[in-house]
Amino acid sequence: MGRPSPNPQGLPFLLLLILPDLRVLSAEAPSLFYQLTAVSVAPKGTPRFWASGWLGPQLFLTYSSGGNAEPWGAWRWEPQEPWFWEKETWYLKTQERLLQEALKLSKKEGAHTFQGLVGCQLNPDNSSQHTARYALDGLDLLTFDPVSREWFGDTAEALNVKKGWANESQRAEKDAEFLLTTCPQKLKSHLQKGQGNFHWKEAPEVRAGGHVEPGSAWSTLTCQAFSFFPPELELTFLREGQPQLVKGVEPWPNRDGAFYSRGTLLVPFGDEAFYSCLVQHPALASSITVNFEASGGLPLPIRVSLVAGSLLFFACLVGVVAWVVISRKRGARPAPWIFRRRAGDDVGSLLSAPASAQDSSP
Structure with missing residues (x-):
């Protein structure tokens, strides 16, 4: 699969604050979500707004301030009409303006982050479920119901933003139309024209190693899986074939649309050779087991x-x-x-x- 160069630069910042669980997005029900981020103060060289589009667990679109919506990964070769990406750009520029206004409407001084998660999911009966959630500094602020055309939120900041958005002409109608009509139509178009991309699989590259601090009685074992897709991957540490409990092993998105995962385990110095790393993934014909080498010292x-x-x-x-x-x-x-x-x-x-x-x- 072709992999474009990383753009925008600010995409990794705060990416996962309100993005849904990627394993949920990769379930049978197809989904289309836009993750939107606006900051009141941007570090030098980074945009004040950026967005990413997700088809299931796949990153298919990126956008940042002053640029255009660009297809990502294998979706660069999806056969779409020439105006398709122009409409995506127009939609995201509108969202950029609205989220920057929301930062001002919240009336909070200093550096803050306003995010949105907007999209839809198709049910087996071809109906759709809609999502429109907004967060301020990583905390839930507002939700929007396209049926009633209302925003819901109880904090002082939420009331300020809700009041400002309600005064904007046709704002609720446009948001409802996008969630109930435009989003499902886009998703069905992608399912038809980019069907092969949904079946993409890429096996992980696995690396394992250890590190010992000078004078320490413990060794840190690290097992890493690179560039795999889909995100469903199991990474397990074994001691003489017995699974060891390790927390926090999760898939994280790369800029190329694939995923990365990493796990660490603290073991007594000198016992490294008793351990191994087991990796299982749908793109692998069989699981991969990597053994750790002894540290060169005795227990x-x-x-x-x-x-x-x-x-x-x-x-x-x-x-x-x-x-x-x-x-x-x-x-x-x-x-x-x-x-x-x-x-x-x-x-x-x-x-x-x-x-x-x-x-x-x-």
Whole structure:
């Protein structure tokens, strides 16, 4: 599958604050969602608004301030009418304006983030379910019901935004039309024209390794799975074939539409070779098992025992040496392991026993 260069730069920021669970989106019911983010203060070089479009678990569209809506991943080759992406751009520019206004309407000073999740999901009977949720700084703020044409929210910020949006002519009607009519039509068009993309599968690349901090009695094992799709992936640590409990192993979206997952496990230093990483994925004919290599050291109890034994042996050796030296001095004999150097001789020779002055001269 072709992979365009990353754009926009700000896409990764706050991406998952209110995005639905990707595993839910990959279920049988097809879905189309737009994730919208506006910030009141943007870091230098990043946009003040960006958006991403999701067909099920697949990223198919990106947009950022001042640009155009662009297809993503395999959806670049979906056969759509020339005006299709122009309409997407117009829709997202409208959302950019509305979310920036919402930041002002909330009447909160300082740096804040306003997000929206807007979209629909098809039911087996071809009816659709709609979603329109908004959040301020990651906390739910408003929901919109297209049937009653009302926004719901109880906080002071929600009331301020709701009042401002209600005063805008045709705002509720346009939002309702998008959720009840436009969104389902777009989703059905994608299902028809990009059907092959929904069956895309890419097997993960798996890497495993360990890291030990100097002087630590523990080793951190890391298992990573790269560039896989769909997001359903199981990553399990095993100790001699037995599963180990590891939390927080979740799929995260890459900029190319594929996914990445990572798990870590803390184990006693020296026990690394007892562990392995098991990865299972729909694109794999069979599971992948990667074994961890030993850290090159012995387990801590063995290392402590060896050090203690070495110290004891050294102490005994010193005691024996001292006893022999003292005994030989009392018997007027030199210690047999004391060496001296002879002129022109690179090898030490054993000192001779005391004799006459002539024997001792050089």
